Amino acid sequence: MAYDAPRMLRRRKLLTSLPAVALIPSSVSAQQMKATLGTTSSGGGGFAIYSAALLDTLRSADPVFDLRAVATKGSSDNAALLKAGEIDFGMVTGEVAHELMADGDGKGSGVKIVSVMYSAPGLFAVLADSRYHTIDDLKGRRIVWNARETGVAVQARYVMEGLGLDMDKDFEPLYPEKFTEGPTLIMDGKAAALWGTGMRWPGFVEMANSPRGARFVAPSLAEIKRIRTKYPFMAELIVPGGMYRGQYDPITTIGTWTFILARPGLNDAVGRRMASALRKAERTGALNNNLLAQTTAKNTLSAIPGVDALQPGVAQYFRDQGLLK
Numbered sequence: 001m002a003y004d005a006p007r008m009l010r011r012r013k014l015l016t017s018l019p020a021v022a023l024i025p026s027s028v029s030a031q032q033m034k035a036t037l038g039t040t041s042s043g044g045g046g047f048a049i050y051s052a053a054l055l056d057t058l059r060s061a062d063p064v065f066d067l068r069a070v071a072t073k074g075s076s077d078n079a080a081l082l083k084a085g086e087i088d089f090g091m092v093t094g095e096v097a098h099e100l101m102a103d104g105d106g107k108g109s110g111v112k113i114v115s116v117m118y119s120a121p122g123l124f125a126v127l128a129d130s131r132y133h134t135i136d137d138l139k140g141r142r143i144v145w146n147a148r149e150t151g152v153a154v155q156a157r158y159v160m161e162g163l164g165l166d167m168d169k170d171f172e173p174l175y176p177e178k179f180t181e182g183p184t185l186i187m188d189g190k191a192a193a194l195w196g197t198g199m200r201w202p203g204f205v206e207m208a209n210s211p212r213g214a215r216f217v218a219p220s221l222a223e224i225k226r227i228r229t230k231y232p233f234m235a236e237l238i239v240p241g242g243m244y245r246g247q248y249d250p251i252t253t254i255g256t257w258t259f260i261l262a263r264p265g266l267n268d269a270v271g272r273r274m275a276s277a278l279r280k281a282e283r284t285g286a287l288n289n290n291l292l293a294q295t296t297a298k299n300t301l302s303a304i305p306g307v308d309a310l311q312p313g314v315a316q317y318f319r320d321q322g323l324l325k
Contacts, residue, residue, distance in 0.1 A: 032064040033273050037260075038078035038090035039069045040150075041178075046198040046258075047074065047091050048179075050117060053291040061286060062277040075151030082263045083109045088270065089263070093120060093151025093197070094256025095158050098233050101309065110264030112311035114271060115278055116303045118294040121218075121237035121255040122155045124193040125186070125204050128213035128246060132192060135163065135219060141192035142172040144182040151258070152179075156195045158234065159219065159254060162227030183207045193217065197255060199243055200291075208244035215246075218253035227254050233305075257303040262311040271313030279321065297323050 037055070040047035051069055058067055070087055072078050078090030079100045092100065100109050124143075126132045132141070145167055146152045153175065160167045167173055174191055176182060183206040185191040196204050207214035216239075219227060224236055239251040262271055275297075281287050282296050297318065307315060307324065318324035 032066060033270055034066040034068070035088040035270055035274070036068050036070050038072045038081050038087040040074045040091070041071055046118075046120075046201055049202065050291055051091060053289070054117075054295070057281050057286050057292060058277045061281040061284070062273070065273055065277055067274070073149040074147065076149045076154065078261075079111075082111050082261055085263050085265065087263065088266055089114060089274065090261050091117060091258070092261050093155060093258050094233070095154045096151050097259050097261060098256070100261070101305075112262045112264075112266075112271075112314075113300070113304055113309050114260045114262050114274055114311050114314050115295055115297075116300045117258040117260060118198055118291075119237050119255060120151075120155065120197040120258045121199075121239050121251070121253045122152075122159055122195065122197040123219075123239070123251065123253045124195055124217040125207050125214045126193045126217055127186060127207075128215045130192070130215070132217060135165075135217065135223065138193050138217065139165075139170050140172070142174055142190065143167070144174045144176065144185050144191050144194045146175065146179060146182060146195065147177055148175050150179075152195065152197050155197055155255065158231055159227055162230045162234070162254075163219070163223055164226075179203055183210075187212065198258070199239065199294075204244055208246055213246050214244065216244075216251055218251050221252065224252070224254045257299070259303075262314075266311060266313075268311070268313030268316065271311040272317045273313075275311075275314040275317040279317070297321075 039051040055067060055069060058065060072081060075093045075096045078092050079096050081087045082090045100111050124138065132138055145156050157167055174185060182194045183203045186194050186207060187210055194203055204214060228234055234254050234256055237253060237255045239253065241248050241250045278295065279297060287293055287295055304310060315324060
């Protein structure tokens with residue numbers, strides 16, 4: 001075919017006049033986003049199994065949303081990394097989130113809520129045949145509080161302080177570096193009780209499934225009232241019956257919601273993308289399992305202290321979906 005210079009010139013002018021997005025291949029125009037999520041170390045605990053399930057679910061819900069896990073020391077470390085802007089999202093327990101969002105004489109650190117993860121009822125696990133039945137019974141005993149940087153240990157501190165107790169002075173404290181060490185210390189007779197939190201907490205599952213089994217020690221209703229009087233942000237929570245082997249009845253205790261938080265100044269489009277992916281997973285039933293079942297928009301909106309606590313992109317997404325006025 002003969003070369004038609006005027007025609008080629010007209011085509012070149014047409015191409016250069018088109019918007020840039022029209023020239024991008026469809027696979028790229030899906031607006032792939034990259035973000036990081038602070039999780040925990042490989043030492044076990046609820047964050048480890050939750051984050052694995054969450055990332056797999058979000059990849060299915062939004063394949064081009066590139067959310068990558070960052071191994072950290074846990075909740076307190078995630079809070080510090082978020083505050084410094086070194087990660088985009090972070091998994092943080094309710095007690096640590098409370099401290100973080102109240103940072104700076106109540107002005108807050110600028111960190112915002114994206115979603116709840118799960119409720120985190122806190123309690124002790126002891127061997128099923130032990131003589132310990134109350135928190136008073138455990139005074140002066142060796143207690144595994146887990147690593148100091150973790151949200152589990154921070155929650156224990158709030159609960160004990162709410163009862164007027166010091167976890168280091170009124171007990172013999174143990175702070176193993178890895179969550180996986182705790183159950184072994186109890187089952188080997190080197191400690192009396194293990195503090196844990198959440199539903200189907202791995203350490204509790206291991207103890208309950210052991211030959212000697214596990215029994216749970218929680219604050220009494222009067223003790224829960226004392227704790228909540230000092231720390232109103234904490235809530236009365238229930239561990240449903242059947243969460244652990246041999247645990248047939250529900251257990252009333254105290255705790256908080258655990259959150260996915262966003263760093264200060266996160267691009268609202270990224271926050272919205274995260275909320276959209278979570279909502280899509282919820283609508284398609286992908287969250288209907290023991291790990292992710294509580295990670296819903298309804299639970300998030302009921303757990304936040306106010307709309308201002310939401311990441312702005314998330315808040316706008318909820319408004320657009322008619323979930324928030």
